């Protein structure tokens with residue numbers, strides 16, 4: 383087979399999966415660095431997708447393109463089950479901090495600051511592990527999706543039919559985390575990431591002279607009331623044990639200290655971990671903005687852009703992945719993730735179809751080596767020593783889902 387592959391057949395049991403993942407560590411690191419050096423933004427992951435295709439081709443795996451830069455490959459085994467594994471390809475418009483000898487971003491202003499290079503490298507490692515398996519007890523579909531950082535590539539891939547043939551019974555994902563020690567896996571059943579809706583609100587009054595507010599409709603104090611009214615909706619209308627947040631990232635209006643502005647623009651994001659809260663708050667944000675503006679003779683024009691769904695990890699599937707992680711990593715390197723995050727995650731578009739999905743987080747922090755910066759920071763870097771753990775967890779979880787499918791028929 384291809385250059386530099388591990389080259390030998392491996393048994394497909396827990397011990398062999400753990401050993402094969404360790405054997406693949408150099409390969410996975412090389413994939414990560416190759417991708418890291420050439421980061422690309424959402425739906426422009428041309429070089430990254432071509433790299434993925436070339437690695438899959440080396441392994442003898444046919445792949446196909448979907449939605450431009452998405453790549454799907456299928457590893458066919460012997461058994462009725464099918465499970466999906468997802469990675470994301472895109473980087474961020476971030477200028478990487480100095481350092482990273484040998485793998486620094488070659489693209490000014492773009493960097494893999496969210497660790498998606500690591501995700502793709504791990505799933506390529508998994509592909510190699512699966513190809514080497516002496517008897518794979520079912521089929522594994524690998525989804526390399528574009529544009530996780532927005533506008534989202536998972537929903538378009540689902541709409542393009544990637545879950546139709548072969549049809550997986552579950553989809554697995556991973557995200558690296560600099561908040562966990564390296565190689566430690568954390569999981570959480572149930573709500574895990576936030577819905578992520580954007581709002582663009584124009585409070586439209588009537589411009590005029592600063593000395594004559596009575597002949598104008600000043601949108602600035604009205605916008606200020608909209609801001610506080612929206613905060614009040616969040617604190618008074620949502621069960622306080624369920625997190626929800628409405629953050630306004632933009633407030634813009636006016637041109638001069640002595641001129642009443644004609645309008646004020648507010649831009650914000652609404653995050654919840656409950657679909658019911660989300661639907662209600664989407665309605666209430668618009669109602670409250672319009673109502674507050676109307677009370678003061680202004681008009682609020684509200685545009686809502688629907689973003690990622692609430693991320694819910696299927697409890698049974700999460701339990702299976704937890705056991706798989708314990709089997710390959712040991713109990714001490716598997717922990718419960720205590721709280722959901724209000725960060726949005728496109729992966730859950732695969733679960734929006736009703737399919738059980740779960741995403742585990744893989745610790746990549748190595749503070750002693752200076753690797754502890756948060757995701758999306760110019761300083762973010764991941765500890766590559768963690769990557770084989772992710773490959774092993776994927777391998778063992780895939781095995782367990784496929785074996786369970788065999789037993790279930």
Ligand SMILES: [Zn+2]
Pocket residue numbers: 496531757758
């Ligand atoms: Zn991100």
Ligand SMILES: [Zn+2]
Pocket residue numbers: 496497498530557
């Ligand atoms: Zn990410």
